Structures are given as structure tokens and as C-alpha cells.
Amino acid sequence: MSVKVIMANVSGFCGGVKRALGLAYDACRQCAGRVYVAGELVHNREVMENVKVAGVKLLGDCDLKKITPKDALLIRAHGCPRGQWIKFHELFHTVIDGTCPHVDRVSKMVECESGKGKHIVVIGDKSHPEVQTLVSFARDGKVYIISSEEELYHLQGSLDQVLVIAQATIDESSFRSFANKVSKIYPHAEIKNTICGSSRRRQRAIMHFKEEGVQAIVVAGGIHSNNTRTLAQIARKIGLPAFHVETATDLPIQKLKTFQVIGVIGGASTDEETTKQMVADLLALEN
Numbered sequence: 434m435s436v437k438v439i440m441a442n443v444s445g446f447c448g449g450v451k452r453a454l455g456l457a458y459d460a461c462r463q464c465a466g467r468v469y470v471a472g473e474l475v476h477n478r479e480v481m482e483n484v485k486v487a488g489v490k491l492l493g494d495c496d497l498k499k500i501t502p503k504d505a506l507l508i509r510a511h512g513c514p515r516g517q518w519i520k521f522h523e524l525f526h527t528v529i530d531g532t533c534p535h536v537d538r539v540s541k542m543v544e545c546e547s548g549k550g551k552h553i554v555v556i557g558d559k560s561h562p563e564v565q566t567l568v569s570f571a572r573d574g575k576v577y578i579i580s581s582e583e584e585l586y587h588l589q590g591s592l593d594q595v596l597v598i599a600q601a602t603i604d605e606s607s608f609r610s611f612a613n614k615v616s617k618i619y620p621h622a623e624i625k626n627t628i629c630g631s632s633r634r635r636q637r638a639i640m641h642f643k644e645e646g647v648q649a650i651v652v653a654g655g656i657h658s659n660n661t662r663t664l665a666q667i668a669r670k671i672g673l674p675a676f677h678v679e680t681a682t683d684l685p686i687q688k689l690k691t692f693q694v695i696g697v698i699g700g701a702s703t704d705e706e707t708t709k710q711m712v713a714d715l716l717a718l719e720n
Contacts, residue, residue, distance in 0.1 A: 441638040441698035445705035447631035449533025453510040461488035466503025475702040477655035512566035544570040557600025595622040601629040602660035642696035654700030661700030
């Protein structure tokens, strides 16, 4: 009997990734010199290989002495810390801002609200480039990053004004849980759910899979992609086996053969064709 495969109703690159990639390809066509990016443009190995072939080069320390007036620097979708932003504008004649518009809006919110005296609590991963971008905009060091309950209770003290925000790609239920706990410590805290719309829609698609009788989920996307890992974690949290794979060739076929109904969803930095190829390969399975 053939496997039933259900593809999520949201797929393909999110708006921020699509915009950054468009800027990268445009720069490669138009720039007279080299096009650099500081760090991975997006967390997807296959996508990064494609932009490298097009001419984008990851900026390394050894490249800093080779920069010419013809070269350009592309800010990746996650944005970049304020200090790096200033440095890049000193080094390059041309700096192209590929920051996701959502990240840009939240960065400006952090700058504005911390300027009013508010302490900013960011629920997220302190090592993630987006979070590093956000916290760099807080004035007077009025910012805290929380990723565990232990860190949460270190907050206790006399913070008179508190704004709680989220990394764009974290689990929405975890954010709500942490935000509620912050509110118990600081009842006056203002809570803003800054998880981006694309992440919320994909997370909710996982929940919808459960309602449709899906027995296992394939999550397509970069192994180091936070938003993609989050989708797999949510699936496991609600009791569904989740297989996080980068390409169709990575599918664990023998394991997937044991399921009759499989859901497939791609992360925000996964192109739709990759997800569709996985669906096609799964439809060819015989139990």
C-alpha cells in the first residue's frame, strides 16, 4: 500500500530570506568587484552553495586586506550588530542591507524602548546572530537574554520598566510560557510576541498535521537552521516522530516506510522545490 503524504499549506522561502537572496543575486550581476557576506546569508547549506556559485564570498579576516572600492558587502537576513554595521561602512564603499524587515523593525523597537528607560528581555538563543543583532541596539546595556528557567530567575531585582520580546523563530508556546513567568516576577512587564508570521504559520501547520492523523513528520531544511530545528522539536513535543533532513537524498527511507501517513514541511530558508522533491520521493514508497 502506498504512503499518504501531506504537504504543509505553507512552504518555500519566507519573505526575509527571499529578499536577501534576491539582493545577493542582483549584487553578483551588478557589482564590478567581489560580493562579500559576513556569515551565512541563510542557514541552509544547499542555498549557500548556490549563492557561492553565483559569486558571493563569505567574508574572512584574510579578506579584509584585499577589499577594493569596487567590492560590496551584503548584510545577511539575520542583520548584524550595531558595531559591525559601523565597521562595515568604514571598510566598504557599498553596503547592501539584506536584513529581514521583521528583524529590522524589532531592532528599532529595542533601540526606541530601551531609550525610554525600559529593560529589554529577549527570549531566545544568545548565540544566534539575530539575537546578537537585537541586543546590540539596546541602550545603556538594558537587555537580558533568556533561554532557560535558571537564567529567568537571575532577573529578579528592581527593574521598574520591562519589555519582553522573542527571537523571530522560537517555539511560540515556549515564548508564552517564559513570558508568563517573567510577568509573575514583574507584573508590570509589557509582552510583545515578536515571533515572525512565517514562523508562526509553520509552527501551526505542525499542530494541524496532528489533527489530520499524520503519524510522522519530515522537516526539510538546514541542520543549523534555528527555525527548522524548532519545527522538528515542536513535532516531537506533541508526540510525533520528526525527521529533520536537508535534501531528499537524506530521507531515512527504511524508517519512513513504517508509517502510513507522513507530513512534510520546509523551514523558512528551504526552497519549495526541495520540499516538493521529498513529497515525490515519499509518494513513491511502498509499505
